Amino acid sequence: MDYTSLFIYTLLLLVLLNIIRSWKWWSPDSSSETFPPGPRGLPVIGNLHMINLKRPTETLMKLSKQYGPIFSLRMGSVKMVVLSGYDTVKSALVDHADEFAERPHIPMFEDINQGYGVPFSHGDNWKAMRRFTLTKLRDFGMGKRTIEARIIEECGFLTKLIESLEGKPTDLTEKTNFAIGNIVISIIFGQRFDYQYPALHRLMGLMHENMRLLGSPSVAMYNYFPVLHYLSSGRRKVMKNIEDLQNFFKTEFVDRLKQLDRDDQRGFIDAFLIKQQEECNDPNTYFHEMNLLSTVTTLFMAGTDTTSSTVRWAILFMVQHPDVQRRVHKEIDRVIGLAQPRIDHRKNMPYTNAVIHETQRTANIVPMNLPRETTKDVYFMGYHLPKGTYVIPLLESVLYDDTQFQHPESFRPEHFLDSNGAFMRKAAFMPFSAGRRVCAGETLAKMELFLFITSLLQKFTFHPAPGVTDFKVKPVTGLTISPAAPKICCVRRF
Template sequence: MLHFLWDSISLQTFLIFLFIFLLIADYMKSRNPKNFPPTPFRLPFLGHIYLMDFKDPVATVGRLTKTYGDIFGLHMGSMKIVIVSGMRLVKEVLVNQGDKFMDRPDIPIDEEVFSKIGLISSNGHLWKAQRRFTLTTLRNFGLGKRSLEERIQEECRFLAEVFRDEQGNPFNPQLKITNAVSNVICSLIFGNRFEYHDEDFQRLLKLMYDIAVLHGAVTSQLYNNFPSIMKYLPGAHQTIFKNWKLLKKFMQEQINKHKKDWNPSESRDYIDSYLLEISKGHDSDTFREEHLMACTLDLMFAGTETTSSTLRWALLFMAIHPEIQARVQAEIDAVIGQARPPALEDRNNLHYTNAVIHEVQRKGNVTPFSAPRMATEDAYVDGYYIPKGTLIMTNLTSLLFDKNEWKTPDVFNPEHFLKDGKFWKNEYFLPFSMGKRSCLGELLARSELFLFFTSLLQKFTFQAPPDTTLSLQPMTGIAVAPHPYKICAVPR
């Protein structure tokens, strides 16, 4: 009987029935539960990919927020996403109900890069133990202390020297800045820095830069939504995976070097401290060598990319706004002079300079959505039902550019952070996010931004090359960075 029915059905009829079946299955799988946040019209199988501008997701979310409000849902392939905007809802998700939205979601491309056993994408007990150990260890090696400040000041001198070598000619500062910033975190992880002419380390930094940029490519985003198909196709995602294998090889070599001359009674750096923790065997599920590999890679990547991107924005803004740059330099000359390097204690007296640095962070907006979260249980936000497993994005851009909080939100204006000539920090300034999973390296990043920026402005005036118009067009990857540019560092 079945054989007869099969023979009597034409191929065309079979394909129609198959397509209808798949449509129904897709609808049943992806339909929104009752009282889910408002959602745009969804295409079968593709979801809301048709709405996304992968080159400018900030603009896409801005448009959808105007239409659907401060909380709305999206379907990207098989992922159900809720995006929240505005201080009230961002705080609700990250602080008031922070424990319900603590975990990182399963994002395919990030699972290949930031593994579920490191600091960035791990969850539960593993994440808590790794974060606690890392914060304690970094403090032991100088985080928040004078010793680390001196390391940053030393790196500022090295960076100024390589800038001076350019003799005021146009050059791309990207690799030099990245090397300087990376050296600070490397001194904590490995116990040493790398020279700017070290070709192997320069190649490594280029791999990291490419990974960060290629995260924003269309094929990388499609891999997140359709991994089972995209893993067989060429594209930026394949380059990311290849580069990450090379980074793992470098990190394994560093760990092996430490194991050869490791002295349990004398920890020189983060790797030594982690090896000691592994040797204790108290929590063998948490402290393993593969976890050490993941944590060190996370620290190096996170401790380099966002800070170096912010500093590149800073030099760009100074070259485009020479009057602001001149005012910063005048304040540095009055408070510090040229005889000594800037120190963190100078921050209290450099009100305008501090305001400029904060405005660079606000306008540069290098992490517009922070890192994604996932609902660990069924929850309600603003009366809407968020089922367990839903991916949550917090739109930090909505805070940094809130028209009700900033006088000229779309203009680079240091006055946003000044009151009566004194530095003043707006509560809507949250580039490092908030809550229990806020940026682990905030203290380090803030120290680096201040010392690198003031040291460079103390020694140089930054200008556009002759007959060149610098662009503020952003480039979206893991961080939002300026497009590569050339600049002139004119010694003062």
């Protein structure tokens, strides 16, 4: 028997086993009265035929209207529960934080991280790495004046780059990636990279491609059918890109070990390597190269993509809503004038603050959230969720909840303003998720968004390129949602 025939027979056997395993779920006699309801699945594929793999939240939002705020699905071999609406998601992630604190074992992310790092690690490893990462992010300035100074410096570099275009039509994607990426890079390495540095271009290209591929149908199919391990082109490309990223980081680790100084820690890598040396004789230490590689890779990719996309969404919303842009300009001129924007200005700028929050809400960067897993058997909203249940807390359903936002489909800064024009916090504003697995970089991202967006709007007016009469922004779905639009003109205000 040749290898091709062997492969085909093996694949057919695995499909048959999957049918047998899935039959209990598919059979009406096997459904549990205490498990959330949902549409009946087919053998092998489950409910996969119902899902728009390019924009799965679109299908999940529709199903929530049919089955209620908590319902179940089976996607290939993965049985999951979807939570929809602010009340339901908040109850799970905040009120039952411990019970929904785990992360499921997702094939693509297990391949990338091998259970290490922070977002997709588990148990004690997750606790140790999250604690260390949060501590070091604060040590290197997150939420402090030191990181504010770095952000302000990078705003200056970005402004000069845009000024050099002299108002000519441009796409801001690469430029904002460079600027936001440099903030993360400065925390990781202790220094920024020049925008012309070839390695910066290479790193950003790898990051950008992986964020797109991780949300692609090819990778989704692999996650739902792990048997497709060797057939998924998306998986192969992601892993090649991760290898290239991590090879770059490994080279940096070696170089930094040669100059390591306990009393002069330049960045996150130095701090980790020093901790690794301190625990080198502990066989149970979590401070080893795999945790370092996974943590640094995630900090770089997640810390760059989400914030950079949000800055671009904000600018493009200003192009779409020139009346909103004029009001922001007016508030900036009144509160800041020609001075350097600083985080302290935020408390006196309710409209600009509302615009930034409404950008995050409407842009809906991570619509499906990162999935959770129950840590034990949970009785939740009248249903029994066994330990290990795969849970999707649907963030789009929270940010677009019409019981929390009067016009959820529209971009309206007034969602975050009271009748007197004062900034108004909303409990349903949770773009960084919530609970035990809330985004570790939330504080940094909020500071970056205010300083970058305010600095850019202080210096420029943004409008469509000449000849563009129907300016539209379209969401591009990957692991996150980024904006795609015609090129825009960035014209100096003074």
